[in-house]
Amino acid sequence: MNTRQWLEKLVAFDTTSRNSNLELITTVRDSLQAQGITPWFAHNKERTKANLFATLPATQGPEAGNTQGGIVLSGHTDVVPVDGQNWDSDPFKLTERDGLLYGRGSCDMKGYIAASLALVPEFLAMPRTKPLHLAFSYDEEIGCAGAPSMLAELQERGIHPEGCVVGEPTNMQVVVAHKGINVYSCSVHGKSAHSSLTPQGCNAIEYAARLICTIRDFADAYKANGPYDTMYDVPFSTMTTNQIRGGIAINTIPNLCEFTYEFRNLPGMSPEKIQEQITHYVRDHLLPKMQAEYPEAKIDIGVIAASPALETAEQEAITALVRALTQDNEKRKVAYATEAGLFQRIGIPTIVCGPGDIIQAHKPNEFVAIAQLERCEEFLRKLGRSMQLA
Structure with a gap:
């Protein structure tokens, strides 16, 4: 043929x-x-x-x-x-x-x-x-x-x-x-409650939103501060959240929110160090706040794909x-x-x-x-x- x-x-x-x-x-x-x-x-x-x-x-x-x-x-x-x-x-x-x-x-x-x-x-x-x-x-x-x-x-x-x-x-x-690609899944586990009884729950969507906004902050920092390689059409490393799912009803505090995010790193940048920024924020800042509301709250992050x-x-x-x-x-x-x-x-x-x-x-x-x-x-x-x- x-x-x-x-x-x-x-x-x-x-x-x-x-x-x-x-x-x-x-x-x-x-x-x-x-x-x-x-x-x-x-x-x-x-x-x-x-x-x-x-x-x-x-x-x-x-x-x-x-x-x-x-x-x-x-x-x-x-x-x-x-x-x-x-x-x-x-x-x-x-x-x-x-x-x-x-x-x-x-x-x-x-x-x-x-x-x-x-x-x-x-x-x-x-x-x-x-x-x-x-x-x-x-x-x-x-x-x-x-x-x-x-x-x-x-x-x-x-x-x-x-x-x-x-x-x-x-x-x-x-x-x-070309850049590397690293794709992660994130599952934020809180506690359900009727939305009229907010203090009895732990809102997984709201805490997921805080993490998503932090990922965007990291992305903005790479855009503003580099490192840069001007031979690329996008000359800095990028980070984005591309899928999200959570909640079952308008009057129920969600106990689960799941999303995926990725970052595309310039050659020479360590993907592990980029991911450690997110791990550090979750471990030292976000999760303690969640567990103050609900001790069994947790955040699971998993690798979907990674290509250098x-x-x-x-x-x-x-x-x-x-x-x-x-x-x-x-x-x-x-x-x-x-x-x-x-x-x-x-x-x-x-x-x-x-x-x-x-x-x-x-x-x-x-x-x-x-x-x-x-x-x-x-x-x-x-x-x-x-x-x-x-």
Whole structure:
């Protein structure tokens, strides 16, 4: 299948993060197996989702058959929901209009996966001195939660790639750095009472509101005082509360309020130290006030997802290679997070470069330009050829 055909097939799978991706991932596995490649899966605990990793061994020279070293082509298979969005066409049916291919995930980031899979026959025919690896993950859209199990198994198997290209949409431009993302859940437990008997209760919503406002205060401080990196469109670390739920009736003091918050830290900033600000406020200020009203009050904070920031040095071989193949020497940093930081954390230097524009991601009528996919194909061909003997 060519890239267009692969993309049509991939978009047709509704791999919204709340769903399983197994149908898509087994389809990819079966295609690779039919070409003589043996992928392996790294499942989630429930075995309802899986990452896929596959290696195309070196084919040339004394390293023929070798699976060590080489470069990883990495992409995520999950997509964000279409709920409440007004699409002009079926989001799970690839539709072409004016040189653009519409469909959920066409840009973010099934286009890159489609191009990688379409070129597998060419890769296999190339006389490469190093292997190429394919790494397709789940649950990237909910905080890069799926890839860690794959990377842990990669280490257990003793596979040590030399570099990685994560194909998030960058208009095929080179991105060398991005922020980290850290997502937390918070449950504030108070005591119910009739609202006419306020002193007999402990209002979970009101105490949650105090914590939420404090998180906003921390965010305002980072905006006002830095640290800053002006290469980012948002040049400081950010903190936001994005979901909240609590209360059962207008005349009942709520005993529970739950919310989620996140922060996106610049490279070099410690996520642990940022979170410690919140932990300190809860432990030393907020919780004592709650327990003065209700001794059994508590606040539980849990980690939903955490993915490290990325900052890849210009001296890394993968940086030089991707710059040479794209003829792009501009240094770019982005505020959104990817799985690239996870690869870097285990010692695999990583660059972000893929087809499409991040502006299209997560929106109704998401699309990728056919011209972008063609540029991606040419880049991947050059990448394969760069592994040939001189």
